Amino acid sequence: MLVTGRELLLDAQKKGYAVGAFNVNNMEIVQAIIEAAEETNSPVILQASQGGIKYAGIEYIAALGKVAAEKAKVPVALHLDHGTDFDQVMLCIRHGFTSVMIDGSRFPLEENIAYTKKVVEVAKAVGVSVEAELGKIGGTEDHITVDERDATFTDPDEAVRFVNETDIDFLAVAVGTAHGVYKGEPKLDFDRIKTISDMVKIPLVLHGSSGVPAEALKKAISLGICKINIDTDLRIAFTEGVKNFLKENPDNIDPRKILAPAKAMMKERIKEKMEVFGSVNKA
C-alpha cells in the first residue's frame, strides 16, 4: 500500500529501526526492492533521484512506483531524492509522490530555511512529507557533486533552528558519509548524530550509506537515524548479476534472461540491508 514517508519514519523512530530508501531507475529495480520488502515483511521507500527522473522520465518513474506500492503487501512510500527546486517538487506531488526531499544545502542557512519553508507549506497542505538537508554531504549522487573540501558537517544548533523554522518531517544530516564508492572506510561522527537527534526530535536521514559497515549503520540507527539511503551498493549488485550471466552465456540476446539474475542479486543485497536496518517484520 502507498503511504507517506512521515508515517513510515515515525514508526521507525518509535521502535528504533530504520527504513531503507532505495533508488529506482527501471522496472526491474522497483520489483527487486518490492520483492525484498515483501519477503522480509519490511516497510520500504522507493526513491527517484535526479538521474533516475532524467533516465526514465517522471511519468514512468511515478507510474512504476505507484503500481508497485499499490500492489505491495507492505507499506511503501514514493519519495523524491534531492529535489532541486520548487517546481520539480510540485511536479512530483502532482504525479503522486507521497514524500519529497528539497535539497537547499548549497545555500547559506537563511536561504535554505526560506527555500525549504516554501515547499513545506504546500506539501503539508496536501499531506506529502518533506525531507531537507543541512550541512553538505560529499560525493556524487547522479548529477550532483559536492567536493570533499566543500562537505561540511551538520551543526546541531543550526539544525534546531532549521527544523523549528521550516517544520520539515525529517532531516538529512552530514555526519561523515558521502555518496558513491568510498576510498577508505567512512568514519561516522556518532556523537553528532546523538546530539542532533536529542535536540531536534524528528527522524534523521543518512545519505551515502553504501559501503558503510553494518555495525556502524546499526549504531547510527540506535542514535536516531530512521531512514537509510542506498544506491551505489544496488548498482554494484545489479551490474555483477549482468556481468556474471553474460560471462557464462555470451551468446544470449534475451534482455529478460540477462536482467533476471541482476534483479535477483539486487534483491538479495536489499534483504541483507533490511536485516541490518532492523526493518524486518516491521511492516
Ligand code: 13P
Ligand atoms: P549511495 O549511492 O552512496 O548509497 O548514496 C545514496 C543516497 O544517499 C541517495 O540520496
